[in-house]
Amino acid sequence: MQYHLDGFRPGDPCVAQADAHTDEKAAQVDVAIIGCGPAGLTLAAQLAVIGGMSVRIFDRKSGPLEVGQADGIACRSMEMFEAFGFVDRVRREAYWVNETTFWRPKAGAEGLRRADRIQDVEDDLSHQPHVILNQARIHDFYLEVMQNAPARLTPDYNRDLTSLTREEAAEYPVTAVFDCLDAPGQTETVQAKYVVGCDGARSAVRRSLGHALKGDAARQLWGVMDVLAVTDFPDIRLKCAIQSASAGSILLIPREGGYIVRLYIELDALHGDERAADRNVSAQMLAQKAQAILAPYSFDVKEVAWWSAYEIGQRVCDRFDDATGPDGTDQPPRIFIAGDACHTHSPKAGQGMNVSMADTFNLGWKLASVLKGQARPALLSTYSSERQAKAQELIDFDRDMARLFSEKPKTPAEEAQFQRYFQTHGRYTAGVETTYAPSQIVGEATHQHLARGQRIGKRFHSAPVIRLADAKPLQLAECLEADGRWRLIAFAAADDDGAPGRGVARLCDFLSQDPRSPVRRHGTADADRVIDTRAVFQQPHRTLDLAAMPPLLLPRKGRFHLRDYEKIFTVTGDDAQDIFDMRGIDRREGALVVIRPDHFVAHVLPLDGLDALARFFDGIFRAPA
Known part of the structure; x- marks a missing residue:
C-alpha cells in the first residue's frame, strides 16, 4: 500500500482526503446505480476508487443489509477483494472451504456413509482461498471503501424507482424518478449520463427496457436455513453433499465463527402453477426435514438465524443493456443491468453473488474510461457481449449441477459421476475459468x-x-x-x-x-x-x-x-x-x-x-x- 505521495498525512491511510467539491445529493450525475446488492456496491466502490465522476447509488431498503442471503465467495472474488484492499479482513472472519465430502445411503441398510472426501480447490488454482462469509459483511466492507474514497459516497436508501426514461439529445439522457419511502407522497428526480440496474430478479430497470428473463424453472422446491445446532454428524465442519435413500438431499455449508452452519434442503417438487409460497414452509418444517435426511445422526436445532424457501430456476436475458443495432451502432448503451437483474439460478454452485460482482467489475472501468474521455463509447458495448455469454455458461452449468444434486444415484458409477462433476468443474466454481473472446479489448493468441x-x-x-x-x-x-x-x-x-x-x-x-x-x-x-x-x-x-x-x-x-x-x-x-x-x-x-x-x-x-x-x-x- 502506498500513501504520503502528496505530503505526510497522519491517521488511517485507507481514508483518502475528502473532495470538498462533491455534491452527494446532486440531481444530475454521471452514473446512477439502482440497487445496493453485491453488484451495485462493487460498481459504486470501483467508481469511487477511480474517482473524478459524480455517482449516486439508490436502494428501496431502509438501510444496509444485516443478514445476507449469499455466503459463498469464490477464489476469483477473493482476488477482486484484494484489489479493493479488504481481502485480509475477509480471510480473517470467513470459514475456509478446504475439503468437500460426499455422503450416500448405506448399501442394504438404513443411514448414511461417507462415499468420498476431496480437496475443494486444486493446488495453485489461485493464491486466495474459497471461503464462506455472510453477504452483509461483504456489503460492510464495500460501504467502507465507498465512504473512505475522496467522494465519500454513501447510498440513498428508501428510494423506490418508479420510472426510467431516455432522451438521447439531452446532456443527461436518462431520467430516473423515485418514490421517497421515508417521506410518503414525495418523489425525487435524478438525471444521469448512465444508469446501471443492480436491483435484483424483480428489476424495475429491466422492466423499463422491456427485457425478460428467459428460461425454465426446475419446479423443485428447496429450503435454506442458517442454524446453531447440536449434532453427532461427524462432518458438520466440512462442506458436504448429502444424498439420503428416500428423505431427500442436503448441501451443508459450514459458516464463519466456528458454530453456525447453512443447510440447503431438498423439499418436494412443485406441481402445475404452484409456487414456493403455497407450501407454507416454516423453519420447523426445514429442521424436521434435515433431521430425517441426516438420520440416524441427531441434529438438534437450537437457533435459526435465517431461513427461506425458493424454487430452482435458471433464467437469463438476451442482452444486458439498452443498445440497438449491431454492436450498439444504432443506439449506443446508456442503461445497463447486472447481477440477478439479468441472470438468476440456483445457489448450489455458489455462483450468484460472485458472478454478480464480476458483472459490475467488468463494467465499472469501462464506464470510467468513457466518462473521463479516455476511451471511445464503443467500449461500453463489450459489457453485454462479454457478460451475457458468461451468464449463459453459468445457467448451463447450474442446470446440470442442480439436476445431478437432486438425482438419486442407483449405482457406484452414478455416484462417481456426481463426484467427478464437482472435481472437474472446480475451476469454474472458483471463478477462474471465465474466458472472454477476442474483441477490441482482447487480442488474438498469436504470441x-x-x-x-x-x-x-x-x-x-x-x-x-x-x-x-x-x-x-x-x-x-x-x-x-x-x-x-x-x-x-x-x-x-x-x-x-x-x-x-x-x-x-x-x-x-x-x-x-x-x-x-x-x-x-x-x-x-x-x-x-x-x-x-x-x-x-x-x-x-x-x-x-x-x-x-x-x-x-x-x-x-x-x-x-x-x-x-x-x-x-x-x-x-x-x-x-x-x-x-x-x-x-x-x-x-x-x-x-x-x-x-x-x-x-x-x-x-x-x-x-x-x-x-x-x-x-x-x-x-x-x-x-
Missing part, C-alpha cells in the same frame, strides 16, 4: 506461446515475486488495484538485467519517448495514471542494480516528484515458486503481458512488439487532442 500460463481473455494468474527495492516477498497480483488502470507487465529475458539496450529498457524507452507510445498518447503528467508499467526479472534480487533500471520503472510522481520504487520485481529464488516456470513465461525471449483494469489478460506480445502494442491501445482509446 500466446510466450506466456502459456497467462491465457489471453482469462484473469491474470498471480505468482510469488520479490520486490527489488525492499526485498519484500509478495504476490504479483498485489499491485493490481481496483483503480481503473491498465497494466503492462514486462517479463524480462534471461540475459536482461535492465541495462540500456536490452529488451526491458528498449520497451521503456519506447513507452516514455516514442510518439506512438500509448503511455505518451493516452497518459497524463504522471506516467502511470492510465497505463501502469512494471517489470519482472529472472535474476536474484541481490544481483540487480536498482539505480541502473530504466527511469520509467522508477517514475517521479506527485507534487514533490517523489520516486516510485514499487514497480520492479524478481523471481523468489525458490525453483518451486518461480513465476517464469509457474506461468510458462518464455525464459529466452521474455514476454509483455497486457492486463485490463478488471485484471483479465488482454494481450501477450513480444517485448519488441511495439507496433502491435500501439495499435492495440489505439483501437480502444480516443485519439489525443
